Amino acid sequence: MGSTYGKIFKIATFGESHGVGIGVVIEGCPAGVTFDSDFIQSELTRRKPGQSRITTQRKEADEFEVLSGVFEGKTTGTPIAMVIRNEDQRSKDYSHIAAQFRPSHADYTYQVKYGNRDYRGGGRSSARETAARVAAGALAKLMLAELGVSIQAYVSQVGAMKLEKSYQELDLSETENNAVRCPDPEMAQQMFDYIDSIRKQGDSIGGVVNCVVKGTPAGWGEPVFDKLHAELGKAMLSINAVKGFEYGSGFDGVLLPGSQHNDAFYTDENGNVHTRTNHSGGIQGGISNGEDIYFRTAFKPVATIMQDQESVDQFGNVAIVQGKGRHDPCVVPRAVPIVEAMTALVLADFYLRNRSAKL
Numbered sequence: 188m189g190s191t192y193g194k195i196f197k198i199a200t201f202g203e204s205h206g207v208g209i210g211v212v213i214e215g216c217p218a219g220v221t222f223d224s225d226f227i228q229s230e231l232t233r234r235k236p237g238q239s240r241i242t243t244q245r246k247e248a249d250e251f252e253v254l255s256g257v258f259e260g261k262t263t264g265t266p267i268a269m270v271i272r273n274e275d276q277r278s279k280d281y282s283h284i285a286a287q288f289r290p291s292h293a294d295y296t297y298q299v300k301y302g303n304r305d306y307r308g309g310g311r312s313s314a315r316e317t318a319a320r321v322a323a324g325a326l327a328k329l330m331l332a333e334l335g336v337s338i339q340a341y342v343s344q345v346g347a348m349k350l351e352k353s354y355q356e357l358d359l360s361e362t363e364n365n366a367v368r369c370p371d372p373e374m375a376q377q378m379f380d381y382i383d384s385i386r387k388q389g390d391s392i393g394g395v396v397n398c399v400v401k402g403t404p405a406g407w408g409e410p411v412f413d414k415l416h417a418e419l420g421k422a423m424l425s426i427n428a429v430k431g432f433e434y435g436s437g438f439d440g441v442l443l444p445g446s447q448h449n450d451a452f453y454t455d456e457n458g459n460v461h462t463r464t465n466h467s468g469g470i471q472g473g474i475s476n477g478e479d480i481y482f483r484t485a486f487k488p489v490a491t492i493m494q495d496q497e498s499v500d501q502f503g504n505v506a507i508v509q510g511k512g513r514h515d516p517c518v519v520p521r522a523v524p525i526v527e528a529m530t531a532l533v534l535a536d537f538y539l540r541n542r543s544a545k546l
């Protein structure tokens with residue numbers, strides 16, 4: 188079983204990329220959440236491999252089976268187990284890394300830590316594991332939707348190609364209309380062509396996924412260690428290939444003096460407190476303030492490229508690792524539903540934790 192994530196709404200994942208399958212056990216999901224299988228399946232379909240020319244060509248249906256915790260379309264409050272069987276493993280692509288290490292993948296560190304690693308498809312280190320998170324995250328999204336919270340992520344950058352518009356200036360309903368998942372159709376086409384050219388060169392490229400959460404009431408989060416932004420950061424940094432996280436004004440916030448950075452409060456016509464700007468990214472002191480929560484997550488160019496690379500074998504001898512197999516030239520299009528799922532897991536957990544904060 189993988190380490191658990193979450194305090195009340197908890198998940199643990201299991202499985203390897205080239206084993207029998209992968210799956211998730213969810214604990215702490217309240218009874219009575221409508222278990223919309225079609226929605227959960229559609230989220231898995233957004234993440235699955237083989238979606239287009241610019242993703243890995245591994246073909247997986249990623250259909251899930253529920254083993255427990257659901258009765259007559261509703262959660263029962265008992266552990267929910269979901270499993271997805273692997274169908275299209277091609278393990279011979281990995282024979283050469285049984286005793287060698289791909290630069291910047293997890294082969295070396297798993298070897299050092301465990302001494303016994305399933306090298307086929309990277310085993311447990313493969314991003315295939317994120318399908319299990321997406322299944323759990325989809326259920327968390329369903330719960331949050333009942334509370335009026337919605338989460339939307341999109342690709343904002345591929346290599347140096349960057350959307351300069353803020354999420355308020357974009358039509359986010361365009362995001363799912365192209366293979367890149369960039370809401371600006373023109374930019375999406377340029378990004379697609381660029382990723383495709385990188386793929387043809389046998390190389391890879393990184394990118395950024397932005398995420399916006401609407402409808403979070405003020406008061407979710409914890410004041411000290413488990414601050415809402417700290418848990419979001421941990422959730423994002425736990426996704427394969429993630430190198431950076433920033434929320435609200437992020438690193439650019441250092442450019443403004445406090446007089447411009449502070450988010451002035453006002454009360455609207457309905458008597459609700461809001462802020463005029465939102466450099467805080469919807470979080471102050473680790474607790475949501477009711478404004479939109481927004482953040483950015485940076486993904487590196489993936490390790491496995493179709494080129495020979497300098498490395499060593501497990502005895503420390505020089506080795507040239509060949510690039511083989513089916514890989515994502517750029518992960519961000521498929522990372523969008525993963526970012527959303529991890530966000531949903533964090534927020535579902537904080538909703539449940541917040542319920543005991545005051546009488």
Ligand SMILES: Cc1cc2nc3c(=O)[nH]c(=O)nc-3n(C[C@H](O)[C@H](O)[C@H](O)COP(=O)(O)O)c2cc1C
Pocket residue numbers: 243291292293312313314317426427428429487489490491492513514515516518521522525
């Ligand atoms: C959606 C997604 C797809 C990925 N696809 C690949 C891939 O095809 N080939 C690869 O080498 N790495 C891929 N990765 C990244 C590796 O899983 C990751 O680099 C590896 O586990 C090492 O972890 P680290 O990069 O976080 O240190 C992918 C990551 C994500 C999020």
Ligand SMILES: C=C(O[C@@H]1CC(C(=O)O)=C[C@@H](OP(=O)(O)O)[C@H]1O)C(=O)O
Pocket residue numbers: 204235236243244245247276277280307308309312313314315318427512513514515
């Ligand atoms: C299988 C998936 O993506 C895989 C993620 C991955 C990696 O190293 O992370 C490497 C490739 O694995 P394989 O060679 O076994 O096909 C990708 O295809 C998936 O996301 O479901």
